Amino acid sequence: MPFRPRIAIVGGGPSGLALGLLLQQRGMHLTIYELRSKPTPEELAKPSGMLDLHKESGLRAMSECGLWDGLQAAFGDCSEACRVLDPQATVLHTDDGEHSTRPEVARNALTKLLLENILGDFIKWNHKVTAVQRARNATTNAIEIMLDLGANGTETYDFVVGADGAWSRVRKLLTDVTPFYSGAQFITATLRNASSKYPHLVALSGSGTLSALGGGNGILTHRGPQDSIRVYAAVSTSHEHWAEAVGLGGKTAAQAKIVLLGDDKLFGKWAPSLQDLLATACDEDTKDNPGSPADIAPMYMLPIGHRWETRMGATLVGDAAHLMTPWAGEGVNIALWDSLDLAHTLGGMPEAENAAKWQEALEPRLRGFEEGMLTRAKEKAEETAKNKDMLLSENGGQAMADMFRQVFERIAACSAAAN
Template identity: 75%
Template sequence: MMTFQPRIAISGGGPGGLALSLLLKQRGISPTIYELRSKPTPEELTKLSGMLDLHDESGGKTLRECNLWDDFQAAVGDCSEEQRVLNPQGTVLHTDEGEFSSRPEIPREALTKLLLKNVPSDFIKWNHKVMAARHTHNATTGATEIELDLGPNGTASYDFVVGADGAWSRVSKLLTDVKPFYSGAQWVTVTVRNASTKYPHLVELVGSGGFSALGLGNGILSQRGPQDSIRVYAAVSTPHEYWAKETGLEAMTAAEAKTILLDDKLFGKWAPSLQDLLATACDEETKDNPGKTIDILPMYMLPVGHRWEHRTAVTLVGDAAHLMTPWAGEGVNLALWDSLDLAHAIGGVPEVEDAAAWQVALEPRVREYEEAMMARAKGKAAESARNKDMFLSENGGEKMAEFFKSAFANAFAALERADEVESGGINRGTVSGE
């Protein structure tokens, strides 16, 4: 008798969905990924994108299990783990060289390319958007099914569906009515390419890794990236969710928008060097992309501690499950961690004869996955919310500097304790009662 092969669909082809498909493949399961975008060309996968720092206990662990660690290591290096923190006056409050960091940075597109290279091409249906999902009952097999509405591509039914479809997930509607809400901050992105040749003074300002100038409720941040780039972010605190439309920014190029960004209400009173960084990046962005409107995104989040009641045949990973702001650097790491744990849950189901028996065996495993995922996401979301309020405050630079200094002090203390253990000091003291 043939072993039952479950029909599994993944809505969304981002890092979480791709990693999950690869991990399931290792376990003899062939899922179907539905991705609304067109298949990216090799040129598109080399375009400049934001940097992602992968954490050892989550993103790094997942890539190791995907057997991609060596390839990942070969793709990092454009952005060091150095950190610089300034205030709006341009005063340097903290610098480090990433001595105690183990979070290597990789461009988002490079991570996507790495995963795509290893996921079988027939797993992915490009230009397929999941419009809606609904529970149905198969009277013949007795199993629960999830029917996906794929718009012009018809419908398809599955034994299990994973929502990896981001902030505005259609699959999540099977589990919860809670929607993301506006966090109170906007994110403006502009980029300088070939910075060392064109603007060595900016390279000297921002360094080789992460750069954060924070204060007065706003921030100018940057990361180094491919093509000797400086990717610059302007973080703007505003209660107005549709700020870009209300100010007219959404219709402007970056070069046009710099006048508003450098107004006294935003960054016009900041140090000349910081204004120069933002203005130059705006001009370079428009030179590289003539006529393109500036990239402005309002930042959304789900409530801290968001959860749902388990339902058969469906679950969520990544932003669909626990959308948070980027101030803890956990988004992609949690998505990869979710995918790793979910793959373990699915792969742990013993051999069965049919869909109904498979779902019965899977049910407690998915419940366990969801409880663990929700618990860790709650902690990370709370951290991200605290950091957002702390860093986008009147004295955000000073608070970030204290954050790093405290982290360094803890790391030094941990290192000293480890040295004592290695030398036998703690063990001797414990034995002798000293």
């Protein structure tokens, strides 16, 4: 009987779930560990962040998962239309998404689609990996990775994939590098049933995305499930613990709006329509989540171009491998690309008689996978950092509008040349 490697994936986000599905489809046995509880249908129906999927990465991975039709059905809550404003609500750019090839899908909808297609009891919910250890088995000469699961005991594997995000524990097996603060914070609030309750805000935000940028800050929106408008207030600050410093620790979104709108260095001098959008979202979010603290998150990243030496027994995908800020919309896309490439690597392994032989054959293939992933991630991280500096600049809205103008001019020139 051929050897079957014991494989674990730590983390049940999009990259971990996609990798699990792809490996399952290739007949491989695996276990996914996720610290959260299994989401209920009601939780998966709630508004969540929107993800724009790219042709060469996210869309290709979902297609190879066999989920293309299901993905098409999940599109539609947020169009590809785009509006760009300055802080005084002057419209600097608008389009209907006619040149876009990056459809938007809710993170919850993507998660639901992946979960519906993973067969059997492969996912261990409420399992937190507290430590990861690497050792060589003196009897078999194979590398073994032991996962400490706290109250759930320990488990040992021949290969472990860290899909466990920014503060990955698996990463510690490969490198001492840790994320650092990027200089920006996001405050997130959501208002539902927007068309019936706040048609004037629907008219402002449009059917897709809105980006109001300037003075180093921004108000950004996505349309989403339940006729929602998800609002992000982006704040530039060198203070990693800004929320506590300005007294927002533990405060609700409705309380947070007082600080956001009362400070002229934040949104105190912004147009009344944009202030109304932010204030209404904060109030509605607090009504939906009474007593809950505002969703305020410092944005972290890993050093651009960081690498590690391939070490048998473990690798990383997604944010665990190359955490970056969201300013190019690449995070989930290259995470899915990672999972697709790793599935090809593991699924293409020849049969082996034991774990040591399997690992010996895997090592050069794993090195090639990591080289390709990290080279790609460096390029995307550089783009993301450049976009952050541009969009969170003094005249970020105009910079974004100019970027779109240049893109549209290139498209027009290519079209003219083709004709």
